[in-house]
Amino acid sequence: xxxxxxxxxxxxxxxxLAVARGLAQLGVNSVLIIEKEDAFGRGISSRxxxxxxxxxxxPPGSLKAKYCQLGREKLYSFCRENDIWHSRCGKLVAAQExxxxxxxxxxxxxxxxxxxxxxxxxxxxxxxxEPEISVASALFVGCAGIxxxxxxxAAFYRISExxxxxxxxxxxxxxxxxxxxxxxxxxxxxxxxxxxxTADWVxxxxxxxxxxxxxxxxxxxxxxxxxxxxxxxxxxKLAPAWRNRIQHLVYPLLDSTHDxxxxxxxxxxxxxxxxxxxxxxxxxxxxxxxxxxxxxxxxYEEAKRYLPALKQEDLTPxxxxxxxxxxxxDDNYSDFYIRHEEDRSFPGWINLIGIDSPGLTAAIDIGExxxxxxxxx
Ligand SMILES: Cc1cc2nc3c(=O)[nH]c(=O)nc-3n(C[C@H](O)[C@H](O)[C@H](O)COP(=O)(O)OP(=O)(O)OC[C@H]3O[C@@H](n4cnc5c(N)ncnc54)[C@H](O)[C@@H]3O)c2cc1C
Numbered sequence: 001x002x003x004x005x006x007x008x009x010x011x012x013x014x015x016x017l018a019v020a021r022g023l024a025q026l027g028v029n030s031v032l033i034i035e036k037e038d039a040f041g042r043g044i045s046s047r048x049x050x051x052x053x054x055x056x057x058x059p060p061g062s063l064k065a066k067y068c069q070l071g072r073e074k075l076y077s078f079c080r081e082n083d084i085w086h087s088r089c090g091k092l093v094a095a096q097e098x099x100x101x102x103x104x105x106x107x108x109x110x111x112x113x114x115x116x117x118x119x120x121x122x123x124x125x126x127x128x129x130e131p132e133i134s135v136a137s138a139l140f141v142g143c144a145g146i147x148x149x150x151x152x153x154a155a156f157y158r159i160s161e162x163x164x165x166x167x168x169x170x171x172x173x174x175x176x177x178x179x180x181x182x183x184x185x186x187x188x189x190x191x192x193x194x195x196x197x198t199a200d201w202v203x204x205x206x207x208x209x210x211x212x213x214x215x216x217x218x219x220x221x222x223x224x225x226x227x228x229x230x231x232x233x234x235x236x237k238l239a240p241a242w243r244n245r246i247q248h249l250v251y252p253l254l255d256s257t258h259d260x261x262x263x264x265x266x267x268x269x270x271x272x273x274x275x276x277x278x279x280x281x282x283x284x285x286x287x288x289x290x291x292x293x294x295x296x297x298x299x300y301e302e303a304k305r306y307l308p309a310l311k312q313e314d315l316t317p318x319x320x321x322x323x324x325x326x327x328x329x330d331d332n333y334s335d336f337y338i339r340h341e342e343d344r345s346f347p348g349w350i351n352l353i354g355i356d357s358p359g360l361t362a363a364i365d366i367g368e369x370x371x372x373x374x375x376x377x
Pocket of ligand 1: 010011012013014015016034035036037040041042043044045046047048049050051052053171172173174205206207208209210213232233234277320321322323324355356357358359360361362
């Protein structure tokens, strides 16, 4: 018996929607998106820095390096073609006195990743480029930028709709059963409705719950299965007096002990400036997005190191997001997990797990890649 849909996508964040857009581009119309919230983009995709990352940090050859590098330029083109707010503003990675070697290592990693538009700046050059910033030296990365994540998702969604795709909202995937060459997916919602949908292909793009959705198909026996650690990141916004006073993204050097980029400065379309995100490893899988007022001391002290005019009263709690980081046994680095699980005996099942930063930047290329696997099969 034919399946209800050729493809079911679980999750309507930027990654699931990018896959839908990729499928629509290739003329794959039999697609259903299942989303547990009442609209698309209510998860990680609307709780992040909205930075178009350059890809300078990732180990050469990693999936993050590959998808970020390819995704970045595709994203800029897509934004231009679809009138999505963005700015190729560039970023400064700021080094303090004594951090010259670390800055040089980062520069060399960026060169190894073939990142364009790089230059090392001394103190005076930094001050000329960004007068509010005072540091010993910096790496300038011209290809980094910012984007409206909501406008991006809305554009992906429109393309999916134009491709005749279906979406059900307030509908949670509860279980999955392999059925020969297809999958039967149990869905609950909206409301009390409970039903099954069959599909030849399933794309697991469930963000913070992607490891749990994967377990629905392969169980919990395999100790090598990817599992997630959730890491909360909070943001503070700066007083309106700071509006439009910063023209570039500004980052400290990588905080490798926390696997984070450190407390950085970014801004939005209106020029409003924010600081963040922090790093808080969560012990349980709970979506608590409260930002603690008392954390402003930490944010202030971190940012004051390179933004001397900052006062603590300039900071107000803003929002937070949660990163889905892959737990790794071998090293400190958590890469993306992007796989068609054919070799685990689940043909047609695609897992997109651990898509934390730079997932927003990479989404367009992840979407096109996954769509091509499905189209070419
Ligand atoms: C603090 C922070 C800062 C970041 N900054 C950046 C940045 O500056 N640049 C960048 O490139 N990336 C950044 N990222 C990463 C980026 O935001 C993510 O990689 C990206 O948004 C992940 O998208 P997603 O679609 O996988 O997840 P989500 O947006 O969470 O989408 C998954 C969807 O699946 C749904 N879902 C889950 N389980 C089920 C189920 N059982 N049934 C049905 N639906 C389900 C959820 O409701 C959700 O809508 C940041 C992330 C964080 C947390």
